[in-house]
Amino acid sequence: MEKLEAELREKAKELLEKEEVTTVIGWGAGWNPAKASPLFVRDAQDADKLVFNPFCQNNLAVYLPRLNEKAAVITKPCDAGSVVALIAEGKIDRENVKVISIKCPGSVNPAKLEAAVGSLDDATAAYLDGDTIVVEVNGEAKRVPFAQVALxxxxxxxxxxxxGDIVIDEGVSKVTGEAVSIVPEDADSAWWRDFWxxxxxxxxxxxxxxxxxxxxxxxDNCAVQALRERWTGAKLDAKEALMFHAQRAMHVAGRCTECxxxxxACPVGIPLSLLHKQVGDAVRKLFDFNVGEKADERPPLEVFRKEELESGH
Ligand code: SF4
Ligand code: SF4
Ligand code: SF4
Known part of the structure; x- marks a missing residue:
């Protein structure tokens, strides 16, 4: 990982020194060693603050539509599709964005890690050591196989x-393992209704x-929020929350990369990925469309094909 991080910093420094971009969006040290934070580097001298490790969680493509400058963004391969999708939707100018893609060993699922080693709040160090994640708390090194706590x-x-415009590949091996689904094989619509x-x-x-x-x-004009704004602290109606999420899922249908x-980001651990995967599966099946693959193809639900409507397909 050190070599990978060193190369990443070098590339970022070069882009800033040559003034090819005015900012590099990456990850830096977080408030906690087991949680990296997004970092905007605008000065080449600060490129050494960039980090890359299994604790880099945020999909940094989220910042691109808000920027009005030439930027480089560091992406894991799973997040790079979000940049492609934003280009396809015309939300970012391809000329203004450089994508530094890093072949990555995998990311830690913080919930799995906390279940394995306890609270991360007092961690003083966290790192990948071979195929083991190590978290140090009060001078004690707690070790857990990466395969057990990966996303x-x-x-x-x-x-x-x-x-990626620049691909960094230092040959780190990717974590392997098996996902354990919380969805029973015979889950039907009633099961899903109760679940959600x-x-x-x-x-x-x-x-x-x-x-x-x-x-x-x-x-400023989120359709979902505009309907009825509610904020933390209010006692919420579960049906209203369901509508909020159902509507948001439909709004991102065909545009969600399932990142x-x-x-x-959810502070109460709601498994939103299950919802977006279901919608994503439907989009793949109905439209034969994979989000984030082509920068020159608009998402299917944004395209009105009159001839297909008329022919009934
Ligand atoms: S290994 Fe995990 S974090 Fe890395 S690109 Fe793949 S899905 Fe993303
Ligand atoms: S809705 Fe889709 S694209 Fe948006 S954060 Fe969730 S998984 Fe990623
Ligand atoms: S992050 Fe979680 S708690 Fe917050 S609005 Fe989304 S689903 Fe609800």
């Missing part, structure tokens, strides 16, 4: 052909899921 999506990840009713009953409507989502770029950023 489920990392087990299935294929990093071939990841989109219970899950969304816990939603405090903080909007962190929306803020973390690269596909949710409507800053999981919304789920990771």
């Amino acid at each position: 489920d999506r990392c087990y299935l990840c294929n990093q071939e052909n990841a989109f 009713a219970k899950e969304f009953d816990r939603c405090i409507r903080c909007y962190a899921c929306r803020e973390a989502c690269p596909a949710c770029y409507c800053r 999981g950023s919304c789920e990771r």
Whole structure:
């Protein structure tokens, strides 16, 4: 990982020194060693503050539609599709964005890590040591196999052909493992209805899921929020929360790359990825469309094909 991080810093420094970009968006040290934070580097001298490790969680593509300058963004292969999708939607100018794509070993799922080693609040160090994640708390090093605490999506990840203007590949091996599904094989619509009713009953409507989502770029005119604004602290009606999420899921249908950023941002651990995967599966089936693959193809639900409507297909 050190070599990878060193190369990343070098590339960032070069882009800033040559004034090819005015900012590099990456990750830096977080308030806690097990949680990296987004970092905007504008001075080449600060490029050494960039980090890359399994604790880099945020999908940094979320910042691109808000910028009005030439920027480089560091992406894991799973997040690079969000940049492609934003270009396809015309939300970012291809000329203004450089994508530094890093072949990555996988990311830690903080909930799994906390279940394995306890609270991360007092961690003084956290790092990947071979195939083991080490978290130091009060002088004690707690070790857990990376495979046990990785994001489920990392087990299935294929990093071939990841989109990027600059690809950093230091040959780190990717975590392997098996995802354990919480959905029973015979889950039917009644099961799903009960499941989501219970899950969304816990939603405090903080909007962190929306803020973390690269596909949710409507800053001042979010249709979902405009209907009836609610904020944390109010006792919320579970049906209202369900409507909020159902509507948001439809709004990002065909544009959501299933990056999981919304789920990771949720303070109460609602498994939003399941919802977006279901919608994503439907889009793939109905429209034969894979979000984030082509920068020159608009998402299917944005395209009105009159001839298809008339022919009934
Ligand atoms: S899914 Fe996991 S392994 Fe694949 S690019 Fe994303 S973080 Fe890395
Ligand atoms: S809805 Fe969630 S999974 Fe989909 S793009 Fe947005 S943050 Fe990623
Ligand atoms: S982040 Fe979680 S709690 Fe907040 S609005 Fe989204 S689902 Fe609800």
